Amino acid sequence: AQSVTQLDSQVPVFEEAPVELRCNYSSSVSVYLFWYVQYPNQGLQLLLKYLSGSTLVESINGFEAEFNKSQTSFHLRKPSVHISDTAEYFCAVRGVRHGSGNTGKLIFGQGTTLQVKP
Amino acid sequence: NAGVTQTPKFRVLKTGQSMTLLCAQDMNHEYMYWYRQDPGMGLRLIHYSVGEGTTAKGEVPDGYNVSRLKKQNFLLGLESAAPSQTSVYFCASNGINYGYTFGSGTRLTVV
Numbered sequence: 001a002q003s004v005t006q007l008d009s010q011v012p013v014f015e016e017a018p019v020e021l022r023c024n025y026s027s028s029v030s031v032y033l034f035w036y037v038q039y040p041n042q043g044l045q046l047l048l049k050y051l052s053g054s055t056l057v058e059s060i061n062g063f064e065a066e067f068n069k070s071q072t073s074f075h076l077r078k079p080s081v082h083i084s085d086t087a088e089y090f091c092a093v094r095g096v097r098h099g100s101g102n103t104g105k106l107i108f109g110q111g112t113t114l115q116v117k118p
Numbered sequence: 119n120a121g122v123t124q125t126p127k128f129r130v131l132k133t134g135q136s137m138t139l140l141c142a143q144d145m146n147h148e149y150m151y152w153y154r155q156d157p158g159m160g161l162r163l164i165h166y167s168v169g170e171g172t173t174a175k176g177e178v179p180d181g182y183n184v185s186r187l188k189k190q191n192f193l194l195g196l197e198s199a200a201p202s203q204t205s206v207y208f209c210a211s212n213g214i215n216y217g218y219t220f221g222s223g224t225r226l227t228v229v
Contacts, residue, residue, distance in 0.1 A: 009158065036220075043208060043222040044161075090160060104149045104168075104212050105176070108160040 002027040002093045006109035014117050015083055021076040021112045023065075023091030030096040033074040034106070035065055038088045047089070050074065061085075086116045120144055124209050124221035131199040131228045139194040139224050141209030147219075149212040150192040151176075152184060154205040155223075161208065167192055199228045 007022040025031065032051050036044040048059040055067040065076045074091060091109040122143045131137055141150065148169050153161040163176030167186040181203060183195045192211075196203060206225050210218035 006160075044210075044218075044220045046218075105151070105163060105166060106210075106212075106218060108153075108162075110158060110160040 002031060002095060002107045004091050004093050004107055004109035006089075006091050006112045008112050009110065010113045010115065012115045012117060013081055016080050018079050019077065019081050019085075019114065021089050021091075021114065023074045023076065023109060025072050025074065025091070025093045027072075027093060027095065031093050032096060033065075033067060034092040034094075035059075035063070035074070035076050036090040036092060036108075038090065038111075040087070044090065047076075081114070081116050083116050083118060085114060088113050122209055122211055122219050122221040124207075124224050126224060127222065128225050129227070131196075131226065133199060133201060133228060135199050136195070136197050137199065137226075138196075139207055139209075139226075141192045141194070141211075141221060142190055143192075143211040143219070144190060145211060145213060145219065146189070147211035147213040148189070150186065151210045151212070151218065152182070152192065152194045153208045153210065154178065155208060156205050164194065164207075199226075201228045204228045 003026045005024045013019045034049045035047040037047045038044050048057045050067045058064045063078045088111045090111050092106045094106045125140045151166040152164040155161050162178045165184040167173050170189040173184045185193045206223050209221040212218045
């Protein structure tokens with residue numbers, strides 16, 4: 001079984017400042033890791049994912065996350081945030097597919113609200 | 119390509135009423151999921167399906183039933199709605215080893 005902990009429920013930051021949203025996970029098997037973003041009154045959109053290979057993954061809008069296996073973390077970072085980045089961010093984990101028993105269930109953290117102030 | 123479509127988008131129920139939420143996907147995905155989202159609790163899995171004709175319980179299944187009679191549709195039913203079921207419900211589908219595609223959500227209020 002897997003679990004996810006997002007260490008901050010709210011992160012206020014000024015526009016153009018850097019930000020880090022923290023995510024730790026636990027799992028007894030290898031994992032895939034994801035960050036989703038939810039803008040107000042909308043559904044969830046995939047921001048970036050780690051499946052294998054390079055531990056640093058990037059999104060098209062300037063976010064990046066680094067998979068750290070030894071620290072079981074997948075923190076999300078952006079060097080300079082914009083007002084439009086204001087949203088709720090969810091970290092999620094699922095076990096790597098091994099045979100027919102894997103149901104692909106995503107386990108979500110509690111979410112972190114990023115509030116970008118002018 | 120519509121992706122995942124949820125209907126209805128909003129609904130208000132009285133305690134004890136029943137309703138069905140419909141999720142439809144056009145990506146030929148095998149796996150489908152129903153989640154509920156509540157403030158400060160993230161998304162919690164209600165039920166899921168790994169293929170047509172199959173369903174399984176998730177983390178919070180009590181008070182809900184599901185059916186997957188056709189591969190493209192996954193229905194979530196509330197037989198006797200309770201105020202504790204006031205929430206935003208999200209459906210998602212997953213084809214292979216990647217993140218889900220989510221619907222836009224159904225906001226349900228039980229009074």
